[in-house]
Amino acid sequence: MNSVRKALLVLEAVADHQPVGVSELASQLGQPKSSVQRALETLHGAGWIRPSSGERTRWELTFRASRLARKAGSHFGLREAVLPHMEELRRQTSETVHLAVFDDSEIVLIERLESPHAVRHVEPLGGRASMLVTATGKAILARLSTEEVDAIHAATVERNDPGTPVPQRDALELELEEVRRLGYATTSSWRDGVFATGVAIIGPSGGPIAALSISTPETRSDEENRRTQAQLLLDHGRQINERLG
Amino acid sequence: MNSVRKALLVLEAVADHQPVGVSELASQLGQPKSSVQRALETLHGAGWIRPSSGERTRWELTFRASRLARKAGSHFGLREAVLPHMEELRRQTSETVHLAVFDDSEIVLIERLESPHAVRHVEPLGGRASMLVTATGKAILARLSTEEVDAIHAATVERNDPGTPVPQRDALELELEEVRRLGYATTSSWRDGVFATGVAIIGPSGGPIAALSISTPETRSDEENRRTQAQLLLDHGRQINERLG
DNA sequence: ATTTCTGTTCCACAATACGGTACGTGATAT
DNA sequence: ATATCACGTACCGTATTGTGGAACAGAAAT
The missing domain is CATH 1.10.10.10 (Winged helix-like DNA-binding domain superfamily/Winged helix DNA-binding domain)
Known part of the structure; x- marks a missing residue:
């Protein structure tokens, strides 16, 4: 056809x-x-x-x-399962919470709850971003096999988006090991002045299908903030994964 | 093909x-x-x-x-033109602000800024709704010709969505005349316990392309609230229309 | 007035979409 | 154990239909 x-x-x-x-x-x-x-x-x-x-x-x-866009990936009941936790996370942190899904070597932002603060980080819904530099992307990558990470890294290099830095494969691997050890990923190099923390969401089949993140302007972000945000994400992530699995 | x-x-x-x-x-x-x-x-x-x-x-x-979803209807620069006003409206009212576009006899919710209050009204992004009962829908209808309203009314009747009331054509006309007189539309019959006020946004070609609304739980909504919200919507609507026209 | 863009129409040819039929394979019923 | 069913897949001859070059009219730019 x-x-x-x-x-x-x-x-x-x-x-x-x-x-x-x-x-x-x-x-x-x-x-x-x-x-x-x-x-x-x-x-x-x-x-x-x-x-x-x-x-x-x-x-x-x-x-x-x-x-169509709204239905994409909806059969997991992903939005429904995650939204209450996103609300709770925003309430607890007062920062912007993002839900991104894994699709074809990139991530797509499908839901967002905004920080009530005047200064806040907002990405466009439906937008796509590299997996190699975002907190959500790295959280997902850390759950994939070496071969899959290789493929995504290669695809990202080939795509060659202007303005998107691409880390070396070995440097990325070191980062991912750290992510696996901690259980969450962080980024400050994706958007200038924004610090983000992300955790993966595991689908019914056992593979990562999405990720949840909290974005904080660096002016508001300190060591204590980051620790509590990471802990909250880990807690909520675990609860969501239990519900989906 | x-x-x-x-x-x-x-x-x-x-x-x-x-x-x-x-x-x-x-x-x-x-x-x-x-x-x-x-x-x-x-x-x-x-x-x-x-x-x-x-x-x-x-x-x-x-x-x-x-x-595709992100690009649909975006060529007016609609989101970009409207978002700052939505932010301002939320700041001024502390209630949820919605942006809906007119598409094929229905409205589609494309942007939302949420009330910081614990009790708040949230519709799913990308969702569709009838034009005949929503504040956004009626605000748009009031700017259309009688023939266009006829067509949309007929299409809505034919669609026959369960759970969506369809007003009689003549009752609707009375309502629309009131909307034309006031410059804004209101609804309390769309979602139980929610009062909404909406104004139309006029595109470069002179026809209504979208609408802006403020949704308030009826427990928080009183006469004074409603008056100020309507006035704010009228002001911002006028500014947006000037910028787009 | 001339040129160079548009968007649209036409047409003969062959590619290819069509849908009935048939096969393999699991799940369920007997 | 056997029979039946429903499902996803593969095959294939026919003619429907998509194909793209060329020609057209109108608008805008020169």
Whole structure:
């Protein structure tokens, strides 16, 4: 089903460049205009994109996709199992709490409860980030086999995102050993001025599927803070894992 | 492109029933097993679904769709334009502030800032709701033409969601006239014990594209509260509309 | 006025999606 | 132990349908 593959590529291209026209998409994808045009019409007919209200026919996403996004990974009952603990964590720490899932060598942020403080760290929901430098990512990596970590490290190197530092494989391994020893991961190198602590969440099959983190501006973060936050995460993580397993 | 249409239907069906097998999908969609099977393989190859880790092959969504979700409707710079005002509104009211967009006769909740209070109203992000009973929905409806309201009313009746009351068309019209007069909409019938006030956000093309609301538990809500909240929403709404227009 | 972009339409060809049928395999029932 | 069922998968001949080059009209830029 080559047409499906193409249509999905067009869909993603629309998402990345909306509002966008046929020709730009065609050159972007290296596809004939006719093919792209046909894909656009089909996607429109299916209700996934709509013509923008501008002059020239520009295309943009409908919210059809957002329905899917919400269901992704929902069959574990992950959100439902984790949200109460996130609420509790925010209450106990007054800092921003994040829930990120593991997907295809990256992590995706799917839920967030914000710190009530004026100065706080907020990442966009649905955003993707490297696993090698984030607290959530490292917490998950520490639970994977050497081969899996190798693959993710290689994929990250290959992706070559600008602005995302990539640690050497051996340096990463040392970090991961520390994470395994402690049971949680920390980061201060992901976002400037933000210190984060994360623990992995283990799915029914025994592998890590997500991670929970607390992000604190370094101006508010001290040794005592960090210790209590790590302990709270370990406690809640254990409770969540018991419930899911 | 019939195959694309089918594949997208399969994708949505997987989302609704994951983890799910070929046969169930086939009977659900009224399609031959072979076709569904082919669609599944294609979707897998494109990275949108993955086989679940069981004996029988069950399919589930990857987080590929989450990339799209973040971009849906984002090209106005809507979130960026509105978020500062949401922050300010929460600071001023200490109640939960919601941002919902108008999509295909329903509203979709895309951003939320929570009340710091222990008792608070929280709707799931990405969730959809009827336009006829929510404060956000009515605020938007009041800006649409009679024909558009007719169409949305009809679509809502047809959808026939259990648990969602549908007002009569003429009663709705009376309500909308009141909303037009005041400039904002209110609701206490959407969620039990929650009073909400909403204003519409007008896009560059002049039509309503979203709405902002404040939700207050009725135990905390009094006449004075409601007046100040409505006034704050009107002020911020006007500022946002100026910036977008 | 001319050029160079758009987005859209047309068409002959062959690729490929189609869906009925059949096979292997576990689970359940007899 | 045997029979039956439901499931996921593989096969295959047919014709449906996606394909992409080329040509078109209109708008914007030169």
